[in-house]
Amino acid sequence: MNFCSNCGSPVTLEIPAGDHRPRHVCGNCGTIHYLNPKVVVVSVPEYEGKILICKRGIEPRLGYWAIPGGFLENGETLEAGAAREAFEEAVIDVEIGSLLLLANVTHANQIHVFFRSRMRTPSFDVTPESTEVRLVDVADIPWNDLAFPSTEAALRHYVADRAAGVERHHVAEMRRRF
């Protein structure tokens, strides 16, 4: 951040009075610009026991397998965002279910929120964001070619919980970068 988004003047890094860390402060209008973590909403879509995975058609991690997700937008709930992303990435219609994983991804300044979800119909398609979309058995999850550490953590919890017949939630920190 170099300039004030309010008045266009240069900003400097300083600790405002009463604050505890450096912020970008405008030298002209005094606006303090806060930078905060972003929320990524994701779901594990299931249809008759199979789960839907997408081969990423965009960076980061182009060509690796993921489950549908993306940045939460202003004005939408976590569940609405997760359902929107599922449609955008794989043209699927999902009902968002229980909370699966809250992942702290501190090195990327992100919080990843994973839900279980149920596909209302078996239809899906490729999109500009997904070069390939598949419904796979749990035994066919491509563990060595998953896009992000949080993708793997979510799927491992999903599989273990399903085998145990429970729908728990988990809170974890992703220390490994992809």
Place this chain on the structure above:
Amino acid sequence: MNFCSNCGSPVTLEIPAGDHRPRHVCGNCGTIHYLNPKVVVVSVPEYEGKILICKRGIEPRLGYWAIPGGFLENGETLEAGAAREAFEEAVIDVEIGSLLLLANVTHANQIHVFFRSRMRTPSFDVTPESTEVRLVDVADIPWNDLAFPSTEAALRHYVADRAAGVERHHVAEMRRRF
């Protein structure tokens, strides 16, 4: 947002190619500026069955009762942020426990994440953010003078779950404004 934080030129609202909603786009350097929801981290601090509440010394809702919380900062986990806020607002040392409530506060473009927490010692104090801090019995929670709808939702779930002897988590949308 009026100016580009990267180069200082004016921005305009337009829908970028491949996107689905208007964004602030710089007419000079082309940077797309996304606005996303912020995460607020909160906890319900408990000490020997009593819970700690703070009378807000700052706006919004100055003079109303809340539990310690605030915006999650870049580089910290949800739990670290909730513990930091507890110290900043009431000078208490807490161990963050189980997830209590994920509250969608869409009208404010916020996600509120509430945890249960345990005070390691009974000491607390007022701060610039809290004009009064109290350890109260559940029967003495000032239900009619709580700061935010999510404060009330979290405390109601907390009390009900504790009475039931469980530590569930809840996901809800806050439709009412304060």
